[in-house]
Amino acid sequence: MSLAGTLGHKVGSSSMTIVRPIVFVVDDDAWVRESLETLIQDEGWQPETFASAQEFLDRRSPLTPSCLVLDVSLPGLNGLELQKRVAVERADMPIIFITGHGDIPMSVGAMKAGAAEFLTKPFNSEVLLAAIRQALERSRVALAQEAERQELRDRYASLTPRERDVMALVVSGLLNKQVAGELDITESTVKAHRGQVMQKMKANSVADLVKITARLHQSAAASQSMNSG
Numbered sequence: 001m002s003l004a005g006t007l008g009h010k011v012g013s014s015s016m017t018i019v020r021p022i023v024f025v026v027d028d029d030a031w032v033r034e035s036l037e038t039l040i041q042d043e044g045w046q047p048e049t050f051a052s053a054q055e056f057l058d059r060r061s062p063l064t065p066s067c068l069v070l071d072v073s074l075p076g077l078n079g080l081e082l083q084k085r086v087a088v089e090r091a092d093m094p095i096i097f098i099t100g101h102g103d104i105p106m107s108v109g110a111m112k113a114g115a116a117e118f119l120t121k122p123f124n125s126e127v128l129l130a131a132i133r134q135a136l137e138r139s140r141v142a143l144a145q146e147a148e149r150q151e152l153r154d155r156y157a158s159l160t161p162r163e164r165d166v167m168a169l170v171v172s173g174l175l176n177k178q179v180a181g182e183l184d185i186t187e188s189t190v191k192a193h194r195g196q197v198m199q200k201m202k203a204n205s206v207a208d209l210v211k212i213t214a215r216l217h218q219s220a221a222a223s224q225s226m227n228s229g
Contacts, residue, residue: 010133021136022066025049026056028074039125054075063143067135072099082111092142094135156216158200166193170206171213
């Protein structure tokens with residue numbers, strides 16, 4: 001089933017939009033690029049081809065479901081080196097390696113570094129298309145999850161410092177009276193802040209707020225892990 005008509009969430013926008021998945025191809029063989037371009041177009045995806053890793057890096061890719069079909073041996077920056085760059089800058093973009101002279105250590109290294117697939121030329125086109133479909137779905141899910149995390153971060157950023165204090169104490173299990181004592185404010189003030197927190201965070205209950213807080217912590221941990229990587 002083609003993903004060309006996938007209904008996706010446009011990152012950074014509250015509106016829904018139809019997105020056409022992009023399949024990037026980086027290979028220094030013009031014949032391979034042209035063949036893959038036709039194959040990708042026939043599936044309804046948008047192909048973008050490049051002769052070198054640097055050409056690909058110079059193209060600022062949009063945040064839409066996408067994957068990278070990448071040759072290992074390239075002039076200048078090779079495929080494995082480009083993989084490291086993509087892992088940091090576009091973790092949502094799976095990589096499918098293709099090579100004419102791969103070996104087991106090379107393929108194992110690429111897969112351990114997160115490659116979606118490692119194919120040796122000549123490869124069966126259906127095998128490649130199946131790998132691309134899976135990679136595009138992975139990308140779609142990753143982008144949707146990141147959009148959700150960003151929305152949560154935006155909601156939290158809309159809270160005032162006092163509202164954040166109240167939120168932290170409420171999710172820790174304290175009652176309004178106890179929160180008032182901790183912050184040295186009146187209980188009625190706590191209720192007002194709590195109401196604003198629930199509204200801004202779109203929580204219907206304290207249990208919802210606890211779940212949202214846990215997701216915020218997971219999001220922060222994921223971002224820290226990516227930055228440290």
